[in-house]
Amino acid sequence: MDLLYIIDLTGTLVFAISGAMAAADREIDIFGAAFTGFVTAIGGGSLRDIFLNTRPVWVDDGNYLLAILIGVILAISTHQLIGKLRRTLFMFDAVGISFFTIVGLQKSLDAGSSEIAAIVLGMFSAVMGGVTRDTLMNETPLIFRREIYATACLSGAVAFVVLSSLGLSEEWNAFVSASLIFLIRIFSVRYKLSLPIVGG
Amino acid sequence: MDLLYIIDLTGTLVFAISGAMAAADREIDIFGAAFTGFVTAIGGGSLRDIFLNTRPVWVDDGNYLLAILIGVILAISTHQLIGKLRRTLFMFDAVGISFFTIVGLQKSLDAGSSEIAAIVLGMFSAVMGGVTRDTLMNETPLIFRREIYATACLSGAVAFVVLSSLGLSEEWNAFVSASLIFLIRIFSVRYKLSLPIVGG
Amino acid sequence: MDLLYIIDLTGTLVFAISGAMAAADREIDIFGAAFTGFVTAIGGGSLRDIFLNTRPVWVDDGNYLLAILIGVILAISTHQLIGKLRRTLFMFDAVGISFFTIVGLQKSLDAGSSEIAAIVLGMFSAVMGGVTRDTLMNETPLIFRREIYATACLSGAVAFVVLSSLGLSEEWNAFVSASLIFLIRIFSVRYKLSLPIVGG
Structure with missing residues (x-):
């Protein structure tokens, strides 16, 4: 519990x-x-959380907004340094989406959603923050660029549901499914893999 | 009830x-x-549903996401064929917005909203999916193009509330109001009708 | 209470x-x-209200939608006149964001949010309507233009929380904090003040 909380705050940061x-x-x-x-x-x-009709955690727990404040101050004050750490940040992002997908999927199932909805909501947890940012900044959202990003999250979420139905314990399942997301993301960027375009 | 459910799933597809x-x-x-x-x-x-503070139906009932999956697979696998069916799809869309407006209005009234809010929420049910899609794709949403689309939904929603206060039975009212939306949509496109622009 | 309600409806209009x-x-x-x-x-x-998991007031109280309808009809029918009143509207807008920030902050605290979240949600109450409008119209949202707008709201919201912890009465606090927002907004436009850009 404590470890998950710390990972969650770190991912937010x-x-x-x-x-x-x-x-x-x-x-x-x-x-x-x-x-x-x-x-x-x-x-x-x-x-x-809005789709689940529950209140987002940051509304009640001020630590999430503090983590964001620290992250923003870090980014602004050291942005030239961070600019050189893009590779590191890419790895952090890959870990972040892996973690957020599986945690989001579990939260959705706990809130009583269907499994297929939990798969979608797990993926949403990981990618819709970036999509909203891009939309507000008037850019083409990352999900419409030809990278494998949301698809990696979706694959891991499907894997979690399948492995869960096969009886794998929740801890191992979370580890295996999150790792799958991470690996798909890393390999697809390294080998420039992409999905076919419609009609292509 | 069963018929409504099948129409709802078909509209979603x-x-x-x-x-x-x-x-x-x-x-x-x-x-x-x-x-x-x-x-x-x-x-x-x-x-x-979010404005009504209730949980969207697709979160609990997996059939909606299955209908979407089938629709997407159909669109991708037969998109050249579907491209030729634009006229048919236009008619389907006109039926869809007519149905979704009235069902959305009724759901809003059932959830205790004011009548004027139910009119807005009925129209939203029909058009905001397309608006969100256009916004994410960085295009001018359909409601800002000079077609009569949301206005047709709004007219039918107003008609429903007026006819309801005049004592028309709910079934007839739904049929008459939805037909009004359909006809306004079809005629406005056929005769290239549009609303005046502001200051025009 | 009655006065607040009238101000709220006027601000909406x-x-x-x-x-x-x-x-x-x-x-x-x-x-x-x-x-x-x-x-x-x-x-x-x-x-x-969506973040607080409560139902927005306009869904239940039809007067808000009536106020909007009147505002829209006024804007459309007299838009050439209103075009000359831009200075007046600017002042009205400055009053509006001051009021909406503090009311939004109080509503958030009443709904049990943390103080830091209430600060963010108060600012959101004032500025996110304009941000959503700009995003839908495919324009750069006002918060990304180099004006002091949301920052004024944020400053007043922080002031309210600080003054509240110092024991200032809620009425005086609301007046002082809202005035602070108004003054920051007016002065920053008058003297063309702006925040530094990142890395600038």
Whole structure:
């Protein structure tokens, strides 16, 4: 429980850093950077909770907003340094989406959603923060770019449901499914894999 | 009840087809197409349910996501065929928005909303899926193009509330009001009718 | 209570006018203008209520939608006149965001949110309607333009929480904090103040 909480806060902080950094690439002021950091960090999980008709965790637990604030301040104050750490941030992001997908899927099942909805909501938890950020910034959301990102999350979420029905224990299942997301993401970028386009 | 359920699922499937087809017109991969199909099909009803503070039906009933999956697969696998059926799809869409507006209005009234809010939420049920899709795809949403689309839904929703206060039975009222939406939509496209622009 | 209700409805009407006017600057029909008026007026408060997992007030109380309707009709029928009143509308908007921030913050605290979340949700109440409108219209949202707008709301919200912890009475606190927002907004525009950009 404690470990999961710390991982969750860390993931929030990392997503806030990557969100705020997106602002550093254009003429956006420090408020705008903080806003994009916030949206990136809480957008996906909040959308999941809204669909589940529950209250997002950051509304009640102030630590999530503190983690975002720290992430944003880190990103703004050290953005030239962080710019050189893009490779590290890419790895952090890959870990983050793996973790958020499986946790989001479990939260959805716990809140009584159907398994197929939990798969969608798990993926949403991981990717919709970035999608919301891109939409607000008037850019083509990452899910419409030809990278394997949301598909990796979806694959891991499907794997979790299948392995769960085969009787794998929840801890092992979470580890295996999250690892699958991470590996698909890493390999698809390394080998420039992409999905076929419609009609292509 | 059973008939309504089947119509609802069919409408969801048709909206998913038309959403996924929007992706076929540009360089979007099959995941992006599935995503736009999903958003188009569930966006409007979900927004209504979120405003009503209830849980969207697709979260609990997996059949809606299955209908979307079938619609997306149909759209992707037969998109050249479907491209020739644009006229048929246009008619399906006109039926779909007529149905979704009235069902959305009734669901809102059942959930205790005011009548004027139910009119807005009925219209939202029909059009906001497409609006969300267009916004995510960085296009001008259909409601800002000069077609009579949301206005048709709004007219039918107003008619329903007026006819209801005049004592028309719910079944007849639903049929008459939905038909009004359908006819306004069809005639406005056929005769290229449009609303005046502001200051025009 | 009654006074607050009247101010709330007036603020909603003013936001609807300013939202509908945004449509008058481009080729948008009267439905589109009504829609942007609606989104601008209810977007921020609705997003706050959705995060708080409560039902937005306009769903139950029809007076809010009537206020929006009146605002939109005023904007459309007198838009050339209103165009000359931009200075007046700017002042109304500055009053509106000051009021909505503090009311939104209080509603969030009443609904049990943490103080740091209430600060964010108060600011959201004031600015997210305009952000949603800009996003739908495919424009760069105001929070990414280099004006001091959301930052003014945030400052007043922080002031309210600090003054509250120092024991200031709620009425005086609301007055002082809202005035602070108003003054920061007015002065920053008058003297063309802006926040530093990231890395600038």
